[in-house]
Every structure is written in C-alpha cells, then in structure tokens.
Amino acid sequence: MKTSIWYRLDILTRLLTPFLLTLALVVLNLVPLEIPSFSRVVPLLPLIAIYHWAVYRSELLPAYAVFMIGLLQDIFSGAPIGVYTLVFLLVYGMVIWQHRFLFGKSFAIIWLGFAIVAGGAFALVWALISLWSFSLLEIRAAFFQYLLTVATFPSLAWVFMRWQQFIIRQL
Amino acid sequence: MKDNSHTISRIAAPIRGMAQRFSFMALILLAVALMMLGKVDIGLMESVRANVTDAATPILDVISKPIVSVNKMISEAKGFYSVREENLILKQEKDRLLQWQAAARKLEIENKNLRGLLNFPVEPAAGFITARAIADTGGAFANSVVINAGNKSGIRKGQATITGEGLVGRVTDVGARSSRVLLITDLNSRIPVVLQSSQARAILAGDNTHRPKLIHLSPGASISQGDRIVTSGHGGAFPPGLPVGLVASVNEKGINIEPFVQRSRVTYLRILDYGLTGIVETPPIRELPASTGNKKTRN
Numbered sequence: 191m192k193t194s195i196w197y198r199l200d201i202l203t204r205l206l207t208p209f210l211l212t213l214a215l216v217v218l219n220l221v222p223l224e225i226p227s228f229s230r231v232v233p234l235l236p237l238i239a240i241y242h243w244a245v246y247r248s249e250l251l252p253a254y255a256v257f258m259i260g261l262l263q264d265i266f267s268g269a270p271i272g273v274y275t276l277v278f279l280l281v282y283g284m285v286i287w288q289h290r291f292l293f294g295k296s297f298a299i300i301w302l303g304f305a306i307v308a309g310g311a312f313a314l315v316w317a318l319i320s321l322w323s324f325s326l327l328e329i330r331a332a333f334f335q336y337l338l339t340v341a342t343f344p345s346l347a348w349v350f351m352r353w354q355q356f357i358i359r360q361l
Numbered sequence: 362m363k364d365n366s367h368t369i370s371r372i373a374a375p376i377r378g379m380a381q382r383f384s385f386m387a388l389i390l391l392a393v394a395l396m397m398l399g400k401v402d403i404g405l406m407e408s409v410r411a412n413v414t415d416a417a418t419p420i421l422d423v424i425s426k427p428i429v430s431v432n433k434m435i436s437e438a439k440g441f442y443s444v445r446e447e448n449l450i451l452k453q454e455k456d457r458l459l460q461w462q463a464a465a466r467k468l469e470i471e472n473k474n475l476r477g478l479l480n481f482p483v484e485p486a487a488g489f490i491t492a493r494a495i496a497d498t499g500g501a502f503a504n505s506v507v508i509n510a511g512n513k514s515g516i517r518k519g520q521a522t523i524t525g526e527g528l529v530g531r532v533t534d535v536g537a538r539s540s541r542v543l544l545i546t547d548l549n550s551r552i553p554v555v556l557q558s559s560q561a562r563a564i565l566a567g568d569n570t571h572r573p574k575l576i577h578l579s580p581g582a583s584i585s586q587g588d589r590i591v592t593s594g595h596g597g598a599f600p601p602g603l604p605v606g607l608v609a610s611v612n613e614k615g616i617n618i619e620p621f622v623q624r625s626r627v628t629y630l631r632i633l634d635y636g637l638t639g640i641v642e643t644p645p646i647r648e649l650p651a652s653t654g655n656k657k658t659r660n
Binding site: 208217218219220221222223224225226228229230231232234253254256257260262265266268269270271272273275276279280283306315316318319322323325327328329332334335356 | 381384385388389391392393394395396397398399400406409410413414417420421424425428432494495496497500501502503504505506507541543548549568569570571621624625626627628631
C-alpha cells in the first residue's frame, strides 16, 4: 500500500496539534481582559495542557516541546527566564514517572492528580521567583490563581478529550 | 526474523529509555542554567525577551483586538442606561473644572512671569507616543504589559508610561515593534516620588500586590491617609509631578499607596519622551510644539 504525501502530511499535522494547542494556550493566557484583578489570578492554561498530554499521549508532546513551551511562557509572561521552563518540565516528568498510577483511572483521580501536581508547581514557581529576587513574594494572588487553574481543568480536559477522539484518533 | 527483531527491541528499549531520561535531565539542567544566566547577564535575557516578543507582536496584536472592541461594546451598553445621570454629573463637573481652569490660567501666567524674573530655565516639554497594550503577563508573579510600539516609534528604555489617570510604569525591554512596560506594582519597580503637600521624598516600591509600598521616606516627614503622591523626577527620564496615587494606609507594617491607575483599565497608554534619555544616546532632532508635544498614535 502506497501512502500519498498528502495523507502523510495530514497525519503529521494532526500529530502536531497537541504541541500547537498548548502553544496557543500560552498566547491565549496573555490576552488583556479588562476585568478588575483578573489578570493576577488568570488560570495557568498551558499547565493543564501539559498535564493532560503527559497523561494520555506523552509521545505527542516530548520533553523538548515542553521545554520550548515553558521558555515561551517565561519570555511572554515577564517571569525570570527558566522558571516556567523548569516547572513545566518537572510537572511533565512527574506525570511520566507516575504514569502507571494515572493512566486509565477515572476522571476524578486524574483531576485530583492535577490538583496535587499543580499545587507543587505553583509552590515551586513561587519559591523560585522569591529566591531569584531575594524577597518573599505575596502568596494570596498565587493561591487564587492555583484555585482557578484547578477549577478550569475539567472544561479544558473535556475539549482535549474530544480533540483526541476526533482529530488525533489512534494515529 | 521475528525473533531477531524481538531481540533488537529488547536491547533497544532500555537504551532508548536511558537516552530519554538523559535528555530530560539535560533539559532540566539547561532550564536551571538559563535562570542563573538571567541573574548574571540581565542584558542578554532582556534582548532575547524583546526579540521573541517582537516576533509574536503581530499575533498578540490581532488576538487582543476583539477584546478591545468587546470591552468598548460593554461600556457603551452600560453607558446607555446611565446617560441622564452621567450628563448631570458631567455638567456639575464642568462648572467645577471651569473654575479650576481660570485658576490654572492665572497661575500659569504668574508662574511664567516669576520664572522670567528669576531667569529659571524652561523645562523640556514632553512629547509622547500612544500605544495599545497587546498582552498582559497573566499571573500572580509578574506585573507588566506588552505594548505595540518599539524603538521604531521612538520608544526608549526607562521612559515613563501614563494613562489619563496617572503613572502606569516604566519601559523596560524595547524591541523594534513592541516593548514591555513594568507596572509600578511589580516587585522590581522602584520610582522616586514626593508627597505633593510637603515635598518630602520617598521611593515607591512595588511588591506584586495592588498596593505598592512607600519606602525611604525622608525622616521627620509627616504623612497621613489620603496624601497625594506624585513623581519627583529625580534621577531618571521621569518628568516631575506625574500623579501616582493616594496614601491608602499608614501603620507599623509600612505605608501603602493606592495607585490612580487600575491594572485592568490599562488599554491605551502614553509613553512620555522627556528628552532625558539623551544622556546615553543622542536623541533624534525634531521640533516640539510647546504645549501639545509631538503626537503619534498607533492602533
């Protein structure tokens, strides 16, 4: 059976979508919304994407892709360069390490896993930036950002699930 | 044949696993190295940030546009319901402002005459560039916005950024088409200010909360809630007298300032070119109309 170049291109594009979607979320996170105080607690969308793809299709979002996403998050968000890069990589590594525990479990378990991992991620970002700037950062806004991120997880995960079923399928 | 490939995969799998683990560790180390490098060589990271942001500017520009129109629609719809009340308030305010205008005109003439008597050098008039905020930082850990104007439009590092209400922040990284404005609430922001009533000097230091702190207040200065804080113009490209905020609270933990500008209302910004950045580089020669300054608007 000979596969045409268009067919292969189509598959390649589909396989690239997890990375591109995560990248889009980095950019979407930056859109200035004129809701008072919202920009300080806006959910960290790329974290949800990285967790999701690491659980379900980690081969479609390899470590170097996570590195690039983190680096862009650092650059655009004005955080010290390397902070989100490191944290996203650690989240990714953590999920891969615990893959056997998470894969195929009910949604509640996956969500709980995200709440734990994201809690660690936010604490680490807080600690790293505090260390970087030699001062203790305020923790309240970060905590609310964490809560909102965990609350956003189900809706975004639902979109990713549908995406997996209809766009990526079993490629 | 089948056995053979089985053997190969049996040997290959652990090697591949090891290679993956190794590259993962390498990426982690690289991230840590980047953080350290950023601490040592701030200039390099700033230019990387400016260039990458520049490349993404067209995308950010397009994405942020619908938000602006939606916000406009919402505020117009809101305005529709309160037209009558607002009209009444505006009329009263107009009367009050006319009195102020008369007072200001009188003072301006008096000021000019007194300056003439004293042979006081005229301060440079500030030109300005108007730009739109195209990206927010999105998070609790940094307070800055990206604007759609860079050094092609005449933006220079260190320039003051304002809205109609008051000081927003200062320009930090400048690219060709975009720049980053560090808000006065950011942890790294330090702005020399004075208390408008007593002219006591202080430094406004951001701490990532929405109420920055006042530090290094000159000893013996009295301060109370509601005092107005303006920029002092000391040591930089900031014009003196830009409104910053009001003293919100004074207690043993420190003095907190409520800025006039709310972060959520920062859409269009004016970047002041006060001509003082010319210490480092020669400013472009151009004519500045005395009162209005040179105006350039980007959308």
